[in-house]
Amino acid sequence: MTTWTLECSACDPVRTREADGFPDVCEVCGSPYLVRYATLPSPEARAHLGARRWTMWRYDGWLPLRDGEHPVTLGEGGTPLLKVERVAARQGFDQLWVKDEGTNPTGSFKARGLAAAVTRAALAGAKEFVVPTAGNAGIALAAYATRAGASARVYAPATTPRPILDQIRAFGADLTLLDGHIGDCGIAARLHAADTGAIDVSTLREPYRIEGKKTLGLELAEQLGWTLPDAIVYPTGGGTGLIGMWKAFQELHQSGWLRGPLPRMYTVQASGCAPVVQAFESGAERCTPWPDPTTVAAGLRVPAPLGDRLMLRALRESGGGAVAVSDEALAAAAHELQVAEGIDASPEGGAALSGAVALKNRGVLRPEQRIVLFNTGAGWLYRT
Numbered sequence: 001m002t003t004w005t006l007e008c009s010a011c012d013p014v015r016t017r018e019a020d021g022f023p024d025v026c027e028v029c030g031s032p033y034l035v036r037y038a039t040l041p042s043p044e045a046r047a048h049l050g051a052r053r054w055t056m057w058r059y060d061g062w063l064p065l066r067d068g069e070h071p072v073t074l075g076e077g078g079t080p081l082l083k084v085e086r087v088a089a090r091q092g093f094d095q096l097w098v099k100d101e102g103t104n105p106t107g108s109f110k111a112r113g114l115a116a117a118v119t120r121a122a123l124a125g126a127k128e129f130v131v132p133t134a135g136n137a138g139i140a141l142a143a144y145a146t147r148a149g150a151s152a153r154v155y156a157p158a159t160t161p162r163p164i165l166d167q168i169r170a171f172g173a174d175l176t177l178l179d180g181h182i183g184d185c186g187i188a189a190r191l192h193a194a195d196t197g198a199i200d201v202s203t204l205r206e207p208y209r210i211e212g213k214k215t216l217g218l219e220l221a222e223q224l225g226w227t228l229p230d231a232i233v234y235p236t237g238g239g240t241g242l243i244g245m246w247k248a249f250q251e252l253h254q255s256g257w258l259r260g261p262l263p264r265m266y267t268v269q270a271s272g273c274a275p276v277v278q279a280f281e282s283g284a285e286r287c288t289p290w291p292d293p294t295t296v297a298a299g300l301r302v303p304a305p306l307g308d309r310l311m312l313r314a315l316r317e318s319g320g321g322a323v324a325v326s327d328e329a330l331a332a333a334a335h336e337l338q339v340a341e342g343i344d345a346s347p348e349g350g351a352a353l354s355g356a357v358a359l360k361n362r363g364v365l366r367p368e369q370r371i372v373l374f375n376t377g378a379g380w381l382y383r384t
């Protein structure tokens with residue numbers, strides 16, 4: 001029987017609360033709550049995974065799902081981990097993989113988080129949802145809310161690529177475009193939630209999207225035969241992927257499913273919006289909001305992430321780092337993954353490759369290391 005409580009990620013001493021209803025941020029300090037499980041799966045449970053379907057719910061013992069509860073699912077997770085030998089040879093790496101999250105339902109890794117959050121909210125009786133998005137979270141909410149028999153309202157920047165907006169509408173969501181960035185959309189979403197009682201599933205305003213994103217790390221470990229790479233290079237916006245994976249690796253260690261060192265976690269951002277890189281380099285614990293954020297990598301256009309403290313902690317605890325790349329470099333790298341490997345990389349996926357090359361050129365990553373890049377979404381969604 002999976003049971004859990006919620007722990008504030010910032011209050012000292014740690015504040016906990018029961019996981020009833022559908023939680024918001026910490027009532028005292030406004031920081032994100034994280035899920036803390038009473039027990040984790042036993043080391044023996046690993047051997048029983050084999051026969052289960054390749055979706056993220058094969059790890060249901062690690063997820064906020066009680067016995068007898070059914071997830072809201074479109075078959076998310078179970079994405080390929082692809083060795084990219086041509087790109088590796090060209091760029092001077094020995095062992096380079098891409099985890100291709102563009103193959104998820106709804107075209108991005110956002111499916112994992114929204115499947116988990118919509119599942120918990122639907123079990124708590126939610127019928128209406130709202131999310132601010134740079135794009136892909138809007139598609140995922142639209143699809144998963146529909147799958148749960150509920151409705152969705154999405155606030156997105158007017159600059160969001162057209163195919164993404166078409167997909168949000170295709171799944172029947174009520175879409176409002178705003179002149180501004182995801183932070184402006186977040187304000188509108190909170191007002192809408194306060195007015196209507198709709199459930200706000202903004203990044204880290206609730207604790208369950210992180211749990212869905214955790215399956216990125218669980219799946220990666222299983223695909224590498226229960227080992228972990230030396231380094232993970234991840235395109236970062238709101239930070240759910242980075243924070244989720246770091247939580248997964250720590251829980252895998254605690255449970256005895258894994259031994260050995262954890263990977264160094266590296267964040268890649270676009271040079272037109274790099275608050276995490278700036279905070280990491282200046283030694284700060286929190287980000288300074290980035291003025292006038294601009295980048296074609298819509299998912300990275302997050303000027304003031306709510307999870308900044310947790311991201312910076314994961315980067316530092318893991319011995320990793322952060323790097324910014326230009327829009328030209330990330331677009332060229334996405335193109336390289338497309339034409340050299342047949343992987344339909346999004347601009348964010350291109351940022352991961354471009355960032356890895358930049359880190360290697362600085363001598364931070366070494367050619368002989370085992371390195372995993374994340375292509376977080378499908379490239380076609382950006383083709384306007």
Ligand SMILES: *Cc1c(COP(=O)(O)O)cnc(C)c1O
Pocket residue numbers: 108110135136137203235236237238239240241242299300346348349376377378
């Ligand atoms: C949302 C998004 C990101 C950033 O995600 P976080 O894990 O929240 O930092 C990166 N790439 C794509 C394609 C996205 O949709």
